[in-house]
Amino acid sequence: MEKFEISGDWWVPESPDYKISGSLKFNAAEDTILELNGSFYKFPNVPNPYETIILGIDKTGIRFTLKHCRLLSVSRDLYNDKLFESKYAVNLIYKNFHFHKTEDIKFNKMSIEINHLYEWAGISGFNDLPNYFKGSGEINIKYINPKASELFSFNGFSLMIITNNSLTIPFVQNELQLKEKTYLVIENNEATTFYEFHKIINIFTHFLNFVTLKPNYELSILAFSMPYSNLREDGIEVPTPPVEIFFKKPFIKDSKKLDIYEILFRYNDDKDKIRNVLLEWFKNYQNYRQIFILFSSSLYNENTYNEHQFLSLVQCLEIFHRIKYEQTKTATKELPDSEFELRKKQILTSVTTLWKDWIKRKLTNYSTLRERLFDIINESEYILKDFFDIDKFINRTVKTRNYITHYSSEINEMVLENSEMAIYTEKLKLILTVSILSELGFNHIEIKQIISNHVHYNNLKNFTID
Numbered sequence: 001m002e003k004f005e006i007s008g009d010w011w012v013p014e015s016p017d018y019k020i021s022g023s024l025k026f027n028a029a030e031d032t033i034l035e036l037n038g039s040f041y042k043f044p045n046v047p048n049p050y051e052t053i054i055l056g057i058d059k060t061g062i063r064f065t066l067k068h069c070r071l072l073s074v075s076r077d078l079y080n081d082k083l084f085e086s087k088y089a090v091n092l093i094y095k096n097f098h099f100h101k102t103e104d105i106k107f108n109k110m111s112i113e114i115n116h117l118y119e120w121a122g123i124s125g126f127n128d129l130p131n132y133f134k135g136s137g138e139i140n141i142k143y144i145n146p147k148a149s150e151l152f153s154f155n156g157f158s159l160m161i162i163t164n165n166s167l168t169i170p171f172v173q174n175e176l177q178l179k180e181k182t183y184l185v186i187e188n189n190e191a192t193t194f195y196e197f198h199k200i201i202n203i204f205t206h207f208l209n210f211v212t213l214k215p216n217y218e219l220s221i222l223a224f225s226m227p228y229s230n231l232r233e234d235g236i237e238v239p240t241p242p243v244e245i246f247f248k249k250p251f252i253k254d255s256k257k258l259d260i261y262e263i264l265f266r267y268n269d270d271k272d273k274i275r276n277v278l279l280e281w282f283k284n285y286q287n288y289r290q291i292f293i294l295f296s297s298s299l300y301n302e303n304t305y306n307e308h309q310f311l312s313l314v315q316c317l318e319i320f321h322r323i324k325y326e327q328t329k330t331a332t333k334e335l336p337d338s339e340f341e342l343r344k345k346q347i348l349t350s351v352t353t354l355w356k357d358w359i360k361r362k363l364t365n366y367s368t369l370r371e372r373l374f375d376i377i378n379e380s381e382y383i384l385k386d387f388f389d390i391d392k393f394i395n396r397t398v399k400t401r402n403y404i405t406h407y408s409s410e411i412n413e414m415v416l417e418n419s420e421m422a423i424y425t426e427k428l429k430l431i432l433t434v435s436i437l438s439e440l441g442f443n444h445i446e447i448k449q450i451i452s453n454h455v456h457y458n459n460l461k462n463f464t465i466d
Contacts, residue, residue, distance in 0.1 A: 001220060001246055003027040008058035010066075012040050012051060013100045024056065024064065024090070028249040032090040034066060039074060039086045051088065055098050065099045067092035092194070093246040094223075106191035107223040107243070111162075111183045112201055115219055116212045118182040119258045122268030123149060123163045125180065143178060148185070149271065152279045156192075157200050160185045161267065191225065194245065203285045206292040207278060210436065211264045213429075213456065215299045221245040261455040264433070277440045284439065287323055291316045295432065306421045307404050313428040314369070314401050320435055321372040370398045380434045383448050387460055388427055397424060423463045430457050 004026050009019040022036035034054065041048065054066040068091035075085040099105045125143045143165070151159040162185055168177040186200050201218065208216040222242035230240055260266065267274045285292070294312045298304075367375070373394045377384055384390065399414040400421065416424055430451070437447045451457045 001026075001028040001218065001249065006058040006062075006064075008056050008064070010034065010036060010054055010056040013053055013055060015040065016055075022056075024066070024093075026093060026246055028246070030248070032093060032246070032248065033072075034069065034088040034090055036086045036088075038084060052102060053099065054088070054090075055100070063096060063098050065094040065097060065105075066090045067094065067099075067102075067105070091247065093244075095244040095246065096241050097243045106193055106225070107197065108189065108191055108226045109185065109187040109224040109228070110197050110201075111185050111222045111224075111242070113181060113183050113219040113221075114205060114208060114216050116208055116214055116216050116258055117161075117184060118163075118180065119260070120208055120211060120263055120266055121149075121161050121163070121182045122260075122266040123161065123182060125163065125165060149267075151275055152282075154200070154279070154282045156188050156190065157197075158187045159200070159204070160187075194223065197223075203282055206285075206296055207281050209296045209299055210281075210292070210433070212258055212262065213264075213299065214258065214262075215296070217249050259455070261453060264437070264450050264454055277442070280440045288320070288436075288439075291319050291432075291436075294319075295429075298429075306418055306425060310416075310421050310425045310428070311401065311404060313425060313432060314397065316432050317376055317428065317435075318369065318372055320432065321367070321376055324435075324439070325375065368398075369401060370394055373397060376435055377431060380431070380438065380447075382444055383434055383451060384431060387430060388464070393424075393427070397428070400424070423460075426456075426460055426463075430460060433457070 005023060007021070007023045010022050011017075011019045018040065020036045020038040020040065022034060022038075025033045025035075040051070049071045051069040051071070052067070054069050056064040056066065058064070066088075069088040070091075072087045072089050073085075074087075094105065123146045125146050126141070145165065146163040148160050148162045151161065153159070161182060163180055163182045165178055165180050168179070184201070184204060186197055188197075201221075205216045205218075221244070223245055224240065224242050228240055230238060265274065265277075294316050298309050298312055374390075377390055377394065381390065396414050396416055399412055400416045403412065403415045434447055434451065437450065442450065
């Protein structure tokens with residue numbers, strides 16, 4: 001989302017004739033600010049601290065709808081008893097249309113460009129590029145527009161991937177530029193709010209975070225409402241202009257293009273297989289939502305302390321264990337409740353009153369972190385045994401987690417040093433990745449191949465800690 005600054009006239013829907021000049025500044029990494037040369041409320045009326053909708057039009061005639069506007073400050077002219085400047089923080093910008101009421105802000109389709117979608121999709125119209133040079137001074141480049149690729153339907157939304165291109169030919173023809181862009185297109189036959197669309201976008205973005213191990217975010221969002229086209233007076237059908245949507249994205253960074261060996265798997269490798277994998281991700285998202293949020297936060301906040309990243313991934317694995325073994329281990333309990341209570345009663349009746357309360361507090365039916373890690377790693381031992389000594393890894397992970405969480409002035413030799421913690425953090429990420437790949441429907445052979453082909457994970461074999 002490119003930053004911009006525009007000037008124009010602004011008003012609230014309740015008072016369309018009372019317009020105030022001002023400027024709107026958008027930068028996705030910062031708060032969006034609307035600065036007005038006045039106030040919507042005449043002195044001595046107290047300004048509303050929150051405006052649901054502010055409408056505007058810039059000097060070129062482009063219309064804007066600003067949603068959820070919070071009053072930051074207001075200045076008063078003491079000599080003329082009037083308010084002469086006000087400033088708002090804006091949550092959402094809808095460009096190209098005026099929405100007078102919240103209930104009117106609904107759409108049928110959105111087209112979203114995401115920073116690493118193109119590399120993951122792997123859909124291109126370029127053919128046989130390695131063989132483009134034909135000799136004898138002839139260069140033959142063939143390009144065919146890729147067809148839209150339908151993914152699946154989910155909760156009333158249909159998802160597809162499209163790749164478009166733009167051709168640039170300068171007046172002085174010493175170069176020619178053909179650029180591709182890939183978009184996620186989400187459509188719903190029923191008019192739906194942006195927030196419902198954005199839930200689907202978030203699920204997909206978290207999926208891209210997982211397969212690329214990089215932060216993903218929206219570069220642009222175009223929203224469409226039915227009808228998608230209209231007839232002009234001369235009978236020519238023209239497309240309805242889309243609504244551009246802008247909002248704050250605080251973790252945006254300059255993102256370099258990814259190499260295919262930095263991506264776990266790509267859509268174009270096996271479209272039918274990956275469609276099913278992606279659908280499984282959507283179906284299970286609510287169950288694993290907290291895991292995906294914690295995992296993504298470690299990507300968006302790369303500069304956080306090693307301890308924080310380490311603890312976040314340990315927590316991810318604990319949550320994963322609770323969810324995965326809920327059926328087979330009765331919500332990760334060692335015993336069925338009835339059997340546990342019976343054993344507990346027998347133990348308590350056999351001890352003296354002096355120690356009974358203390359023992360009662362210590363008896364628990366839930367798995368320890370050590371047991372959880374063993375269950376998870378044991379299931380993927382066929383891969384993980386090549387990356388670390390399992391018993392030692394579990395022992396040092398547990399010791400370090402307990403030391404950081406509960407703290408002790410005595411530093412155990414098993415507690416990880418800072419440099420060691422960074423390596424363990426990446427290996428915890430590997431464990432989580434292998435576990436999630438299994439849940440998404442990949443078999444052992446496929447997972448081993450995916451990890452072997454991944455440049456970052458495969459390199460972890462070279463980092464050993466005694």
